[in-house]
Amino acid sequence: MLFRQKGIMRITGTFLDEITFDIPSNNWGTAQWDMDFAAMKRIGIDTVIIIRSGLNRQAIFNSKAISKKVKLLPVHSDLAQMFLELAEKHKMKLFFGTYDSNIFWRDGRLQDEVDINLELVDEIWQKYGKCSAFAGWYMAHEFGRLYGDVPKSLKKVADRCKAVSGGLPVIMSPYMWGKKAVGEDAIDIEQHRKEWNDILSILHKSVDIVAFQDGHVDYNELKDYICVNKQLINKYQMTAWSNVESFDRDMPFNFPPIDWRKMQWKLDFAAQAGVDKCITFEFSHFMSPYSTWPSARNLFFRYCEHFGIDIKELCD
């Protein structure tokens, strides 16, 4: 479902980032999340993506599969269940993220990373697969270049996702090895094209949707990069989305909500490149009227003004 107005695409999906690597917690309870889902829905978001089942020793539910290899810190509540129920209530599709140890796969133990995830995918499907909102999977491991056996290994996880769930779609959201990711070590656009051609040639039958993060290259290069990405994704008959980041990578601390003008540029470039859908990382911290960043609330207002979305009864 795409909305278009003034030639600019809307954001219709968001990540849910409740085991965060580098984003401070909103410290919300269920009631706040419910309000937040209502706000998402109001602006046309129909898709939510749990960014990961767990990261290192922390998990969103008390997973037996992860616990076999990693001593988890206590899990006092089942966030997966809560997100699925909220997605059902607000009539959204939910994509369920896999587990990122943040250790094994960076550390020569790729097989451990795969093994945990194969078992975890089974556990997730058994535990949550009946929820009507469960619409697919998200590959939690983020990478920006062709690293050795990473694509081949992750392919096994994606294949298992599809196998257990009767072929539900699988999303990935890689980054670009640009100057806002790695400074001087950035690769140029042709090297990017070459490496991602190789990566997608491995993953194309296992992953359905590729939503590149749009924040690691300069605004003046971004359209070219999105176009290259779109060509590659088309070539392998996958679906191209854009992950229109709603936080600002240009500020002296990481990360405040983005300037509305920057988000407009990025939505424009995505539309011009012809991607199928725009999602964002992520609504709840950086675009929500309930975020702990007050400028996120203002970003929400600017966004709604721009698209003529009536939010009178939502926020006062």
Next chain:
Amino acid sequence: MLFRQKGIMRITGTFLDEITFDIPSNNWGTAQWDMDFAAMKRIGIDTVIIIRSGLNRQAIFNSKAISKKVKLLPVHSDLAQMFLELAEKHKMKLFFGTYDSNIFWRDGRLQDEVDINLELVDEIWQKYGKCSAFAGWYMAHEFGRLYGDVPKSLKKVADRCKAVSGGLPVIMSPYMWGKKAVGEDAIDIEQHRKEWNDILSILHKSVDIVAFQDGHVDYNELKDYICVNKQLINKYQMTAWSNVESFDRDMPFNFPPIDWRKMQWKLDFAAQAGVDKCITFEFSHFMSPYSTWPSARNLFFRYCEHFGIDIKELCD
């Protein structure tokens, strides 16, 4: 127009920082800016200074002059027009900032920097010069030492500002090469005096008002520095203001609103040194009751309490 009470100067001017280099956006629309100007006015601010027409590829209006040499990112609204109208509505004087490419003048292409600005000054005056709030100019390039030909080059821009506008005043707001700017590379106060004597000897007939930023030296050295600056500015028959920064340079992230006690010290030192006016960088993020930093709201309350300013109907 100076307010004095309890021997301490008030802040009567502020920068408008809507193309920011390192300050996250408030994401305000016109209505929020209008409220903000009303809050400024209420505490006695009579002067607003647009910090720059543009920075690198971003501009506050769709400038033909800049576009000749720099491919601008899309400009969807005319912030210059908005600021001028709000200044008129709230009966304030507006000083209009020039353009800082952030590239050419750091990169041996000073002449390009000058050329863009000469043409831009003409364009600004033609487009906005009739607005009754247009009270003068602001030199957007900030520097702290005597760098080669920078003063001589910027003099050309300042001269053009005065020439096209019938001699309207020109402000600059340099920094001090102190330890909070450059750590161990800081220069001592005598070296500062020597270099700024040379700089002002070049600029004194072109720039009218010098408002040194007050944040780059320790609080216990600040009064001496402001006194040195005042002497130099007097020597060249220019006017001395102090740019009393309202953000805190001593915190582990850049930048939260300043501690009210620190602002009091800096206002005291400025008064003791006898400057003519205190302005701040800047009200809207760091002192405004509507800022996205809640401690800015509290700073506003402390400031108003201190000076006995009644704000009951303004903020509730």
Next chain:
Amino acid sequence: MLFRQKGIMRITGTFLDEITFDIPSNNWGTAQWDMDFAAMKRIGIDTVIIIRSGLNRQAIFNSKAISKKVKLLPVHSDLAQMFLELAEKHKMKLFFGTYDSNIFWRDGRLQDEVDINLELVDEIWQKYGKCSAFAGWYMAHEFGRLYGDVPKSLKKVADRCKAVSGGLPVIMSPYMWGKKAVGEDAIDIEQHRKEWNDILSILHKSVDIVAFQDGHVDYNELKDYICVNKQLINKYQMTAWSNVESFDRDMPFNFPPIDWRKMQWKLDFAAQAGVDKCITFEFSHFMSPYSTWPSARNLFFRYCEHFGIDIKELCD
């Protein structure tokens, strides 16, 4: 006074951090502090600890003792008096922090640090000792390892505290030389045990309560560390508290409020190790419904929900 529910300890004490080293100011006035003390009281906080009388050139009251050796920046209000009056009003115990020059004791001039503090302790007791809320002392100097003569020198200050005040208790809150403090230079748990055994063997008759900061080691190591600390503190017949930090040390900027789940873990570990009381650094910035960090307000709500504390009339 300990509260227990669901096997988890509550926080019953907090630091007051109004001369901050690295925490941006809330910019509160007396009315805001009064509201904040009421919120503390409501959740069961019975103990407040002024983290320091002064830091370098800044002080919470205009101290003659400090001024003899350090040229203080102007002190426009007496925060010590304000905190004591609020503690009385809200029926809390107040522990008064000593002075940390942040220079002398790091710079081979330990005796200067001691001399200022000996005289300051006398001045504090003379000026504020009659307040009924004055319940003891806090040793402002924080350290994590056995540094030369630091423990022996600080013992003199602690002894003076007890001597002037008829033996009122003295608190210290050291840190652990863990990876979140010093990265690769972290010491292991056995080295930690060895050094703190030596330190406490010097301080045990002068300091009564040791409240280790709990934020510098990984969550999965924390319980072991708290247990070691508890054993050492018991061995020297001192009292063990835990300083359950309410800010998050894992984020890319320093410091947002902590994720509620992390605070739960740390409260659990403290309870399991059997400490006598949990305090926090600190309520007003990181857990308060009035903090300038909105996620602190949410942390307060989560905390109250968890312990079944009714706050309806407090926050709306």
